[in-house]
Amino acid sequence: MDPASSEYYFPLYSALGYFALVFGLGEVARILTAKYVSSRGNSQLFLYELIGTIQMCTCVYENGIIFKNYGFPAIFLCVGLLLTAGGIFNRGAWTNCAPIFEQFIFGNLGSTKFITILSAQLIGATFASKFAYLIWNLTAPYSSAHLENASNLDCVLQYKQTAGIVIAFEIVGAFVVRVVVAQLLARPALIRLIPFAISAYLTLALYIVGVPGLNPIVATARLYGCQGIDTSSFMILYWFCPVLGWLAGAYVVGQKGPAKKTSKEAKAEKKLKAAAKKAQ
Template sequence: MDVLTNSYYFPLYSALGYFALVFALGEVARILTAKYVSSRGNNQLFLYELIGTIQMCTCVYENGIIFKNYGFPAIFLCVALLLTAGGIFNRGAMTNCAPIFEQFVFGNLGSSKFITILSAQLIGAAFASKLAYLIWNLTSGMSTAHLENASNMECVLQYKQTAGVVIGFEIIGAFVVRLVVAQLASRPALIKLIPFAISAYLTLALYIVGVPGLNPIVATARLYGCQGIDNSSFMILYWICPVIGWLAGAYVVGQPSVAKKTAKQVKAEKKQKKAAADKKSD
């Protein structure tokens, strides 16, 4: 049967169109930010993080369609490709608070930038659902899958394991992912596998636990307020646990040491900058 007319692939086409639209809107917003917002200060940093967070969290809403219609292999590939695309287009936006907690705790990120990035992530997480439902409503006439999602506001979390196992998955999973990311990042030939490693954990958690977390920002955007878990338990499970696991992993792998410049190097750099400034003024 012709692939274009086979109803089996209609949900896939809906999802691809959704992802393309979200990334296109994000890229337009980033281009406008680069053009009209100064890179001085934290304004551009805030907007890049805000745009990237809204983009990635909004895409998570569509992942349910992929999983419902095509299963575990498809969701693994989908998440890996989305993370890869995010790494290409996001202008350095992390869209995950665990790495910024790491940088802040280990003294590699000042309090001003820490607050700027975290606030952008939280605001982005809050707006993701609104954009997702807006797209679903606008495209509901063209997609049965989007019509179903637009008309279903119910969110119920169903876990396959006991609370202890779920907590262990969040802590140990974040710990292991941090170690794996460090190993892959240290090898240029393997660095592109990082999204696939993260996706593998999320798919495994989906299969064993039922509701994967790892990223507190994405979990907040997609799961906060759902039935099946109270707010206090949500914060413990999807914020404290993965952050603790991630920081433990960061402690094990260590932080890159920054070599201090000698007085001679500092003096030479000043001379180069002065020479460049004099040449420019001429």
């Protein structure tokens, strides 16, 4: 028998088809956005962030099939490749609120753009589950893995460690990821390793803790409302802790606010703005 036709690989084929469909639809939406939505203002920014967030959060739902059937090495590779693909296709979408909190707090992101991006992420996280279940229901006749997921609406969080260790993993994990990302960004030859560095920590957390978060938006899309944690505990664990760890990491690596402009630069900028208004 051809190994490629073995039932062992059927869940993998389902997952690959799922990921291809989600990224394909996301790319079509981005192309239409670029064509019909003006880049002026924040409308295009909002839509890119919304599309990217829905895309990445929807993919997270399928990761469970990969992990259930192929284990830790497969989920590490899967998450790393998905993050890599997101970096290629997402048109700069953050899909994570921790970096935008960093940029806002350090003065590198205005309040209007901050609210635009965060609102897009929250809306995207809300709709991700609906898209995931829609795809599972449509493909259930062709995939036993999707049929099982579509018919299972229960979500129960089961932790392998005590609350203190779980909290520590969220804070320390976000801190470590922020520091590691800064180190890799400083070395152009290693930038492509960033998705796999993040994936490595998530896989480690999955192995030790059982329910990794690290990204508040993804955690909201996938874990909010699940049994095993109340709303206040969820906000503390999956929002406050990772954002705190991320900001601490940003402080350690020396995140700086915007450079102050000289008087000459300020005058030149005013002239450019005045000229732009006249040209309109």
